[in-house]
Amino acid sequence: MTLTAALSPSCYDRPTRHGLAAMFCLGAWQMLPGYLLGCVLVGTVLTHVVAVTSASYGLSHLALEAVVRVLVLELLPLAAALFVALRLAPLTMQRLARPPGAPPPGYRALLPYVIGSAGTVLVLAVLGGIGALAVAYVVVHGLSQWALADYARLIGQVFDPATAIVLTFKLLAFAIVVGLVPASVALESDQSDPLPRQMRVMAYLLALLILIEVALLILPRL
Amino acid sequence: MSTPEPPFAPPDIPHAPQKAAAVLVLTLLAIVAFVLFVLDARGVFERNQRLVLIADSAEGVGVGSNLTFSGFVIGRVVRVELGEDGKALFHIDVPVGEARWLRSSSVFTLERGVVGGASLRAFSGMLDDPSLPDDARREVLVGDAAAGLPQLVVGIQQLVANLERLTAEQSALSASLDNLRQFSAALNGRYGALSALLGGEQNARQVVAALERANTLLAKADARLFDPDGLSDQARLSLDELTKLLAEVRTSLGKADAILGDAQAIAANARIASSDLDALRNDVEATLRRVNVLTGQLNQKWPFATERELKLP
Numbered sequence: 001m002t003l004t005a006a007l008s009p010s011c012y013d014r015p016t017r018h019g020l021a022a023m024f025c026l027g028a029w030q031m032l033p034g035y036l037l038g039c040v041l042v043g044t045v046l047t048h049v050v051a052v053t054s055a056s057y058g059l060s061h062l063a064l065e066a067v068v069r070v071l072v073l074e075l076l077p078l079a080a081a082l083f084v085a086l087r088l089a090p091l092t093m094q095r096l097a098r099p100p101g102a103p104p105p106g107y108r109a110l111l112p113y114v115i116g117s118a119g120t121v122l123v124l125a126v127l128g129g130i131g132a133l134a135v136a137y138v139v140v141h142g143l144s145q146w147a148l149a150d151y152a153r154l155i156g157q158v159f160d161p162a163t164a165i166v167l168t169f170k171l172l173a174f175a176i177v178v179g180l181v182p183a184s185v186a187l188e189s190d191q192s193d194p195l196p197r198q199m200r201v202m203a204y205l206l207a208l209l210i211l212i213e214v215a216l217l218i219l220p221r222l
Numbered sequence: 223m224s225t226p227e228p229p230f231a232p233p234d235i236p237h238a239p240q241k242a243a244a245v246l247v248l249t250l251l252a253i254v255a256f257v258l259f260v261l262d263a264r265g266v267f268e269r270n271q272r273l274v275l276i277a278d279s280a281e282g283v284g285v286g287s288n289l290t291f292s293g294f295v296i297g298r299v300v301r302v303e304l305g306e307d308g309k310a311l312f313h314i315d316v317p318v319g320e321a322r323w324l325r326s327s328s329v330f331t332l333e334r335g336v337v338g339g340a341s342l343r344a345f346s347g348m349l350d351d352p353s354l355p356d357d358a359r360r361e362v363l364v365g366d367a368a369a370g371l372p373q374l375v376v377g378i379q380q381l382v383a384n385l386e387r388l389t390a391e392q393s394a395l396s397a398s399l400d401n402l403r404q405f406s407a408a409l410n411g412r413y414g415a416l417s418a419l420l421g422g423e424q425n426a427r428q429v430v431a432a433l434e435r436a437n438t439l440l441a442k443a444d445a446r447l448f449d450p451d452g453l454s455d456q457a458r459l460s461l462d463e464l465t466k467l468l469a470e471v472r473t474s475l476g477k478a479d480a481i482l483g484d485a486q487a488i489a490a491n492a493r494i495a496s497s498d499l500d501a502l503r504n505d506v507e508a509t510l511r512r513v514n515v516l517t518g519q520l521n522q523k524w525p526f527a528t529e530r531e532l533k534l535p
Contacts, residue, residue, distance in 0.1 A: 017239070018239070019232045020242070020244075021235070021238035021239040021242035022232040022234060022238045024238070024241070025242055029241045029242070029245055032245065091232075091233075095233075112232050116232070121248070125254055126249055130252055153288075156260055156262075157263075157298075159264075159266075160285070164260070166242070172384045193438040201428075
């Protein structure tokens with residue numbers, strides 16, 4: 001029902017929009033510089049390692065493709081989801097925890113948390129992935145412009161329709177899970193001790209993320 | 223007086239809508255730009271010319287594989303299908319701008335390396351030939367580096383088996399090496415190669431002793447033959463005496479022949495009575511010839527004879 005409400009424009013009244021903007025700022029705006037920096041560092045190290053290793057085996061032409069497939073398609077979306085889960089899920093669970101006997105919040109009150117977290121996952125994954133692509137090019141080819149055509153062809157080759165669909169589905173699944181699972185504490189009436197409940201939710205969230213990652217690694221090859 | 227924060231509301235952030243809008247716009251722009259970039263990289267916005275390559279097998283070639291010319295990518299496989307004749311058909315999109323490298327005389331190859339996928343290559347030797355038409359179908363020449371691997375592996379296995387058989391403890395090579403070692407040890411022994419050749423020191427010792435005896439014998443023979451008053455000198459003296467004796471015989475016989483001739487002339491009227499003398503003369507001449515022959519033979523048999531010429535009376 002929350003997802004349905006998220007797709008209904010009428011649900012986005014002024015307080016909801018304001019709350020959504022606040023969650024976006026808490027997530028995307030504040031995390032973006034650090035996350036991009038982390039992507040650049042990890043991308044640089046990983047690209048360098050893969051490039052040097054593949055060059056030592058005479059397979060340097062495969063290095064960039066391996067980096068793009070491993071880093072951009074697999075690692076960075078999962079890293080973005082985990083980043084957002086660690087940053088926004090505790091806040092979400094804390095804000096949505098209701099005192100004993102209080103009525104549960106309405107779906108409209110959940111929207112800023114769900115959509116804010118999900119949108120933050122998408123923003124970080126997309127911008128981090130593009131940043132990693134740029135870093136991989138610079139690490140392998142330097143600042144030369146003459147390898148751009150080959151690199152573009154390689155990216156076009158990697159992002160074939162099937163891969164693009166799987167990546168899109170994976171990002172959406174990560175976003176939905178990171179948005180919905182922490183918000184599910186609002187539906188629980190047992191408010192005895194919030195800490196074990198939050199730990200359980202986080203473990204559940206992590207398990208779901210890994211399950212999605214593994215399933216989308218295996219399913220397209222079946 | 224500030225308005226109370228509604229329950230379950232996120233914390234308030236200054237300028238939150240503007241910041242959120244900026245992030246959203248940035249992300250949307252990045253997504254749109256990336257999608258356009260990928261579509262352009264995949265050749266969606268280019269006009270393409272279709273080329274169909276025919277090969278026996280599609281192994282190693284898939285959708286997205288590149289067609290290269292002089293190492294540069296000029297086309298991309300967009301479809302792989304199995305033809306009615308059981309051959310693999312590679313449908314390749316070549317951008318119109320790159321199609322100028324393909325001519326009607328171009329040759330296409332499919333090379334499969336040991337590592338990595340297959341590579342499709344185009345070779346255009348005559349760039350002045352007519353351009354390759356759209357939807358052209360060409361056969362592919364296949365060069366497979368891995369095709370010979372199974373044969374190579376079988377050969378290597380046989381080689382290893384042969385090596386194992388050669389180097390086994392009971393192998394002929396091992397026995398030969400043992401023999402060679404024994405031969406080498408015999409060579410380094412007291413009698414050297416002689417002991418190695420004859421198969422033991424006992425035999426070598428006997429041969430050496432025989433050689434020593436032969437040397438002694440030769441020394442004695444040499445002394446008896448060629449010393450002063452040896453057999454050689456005695457033989458020469460005997461020959462000289464024999465030659466003189468024969469010369470005297472020849473002279474005597476010549477005189478007898480003359481006497482007989484005179485007697486024959488004197489007793490010509492008594493031919494009947496002297497017919498026996500003719501026979502006697504003939505016998506004497508025959509004897510003289512035999513003596514001459516004997517003398518010649520003796521001269522030939524004794525190379526130290528100085529006079530080979532023999533004059534008949």
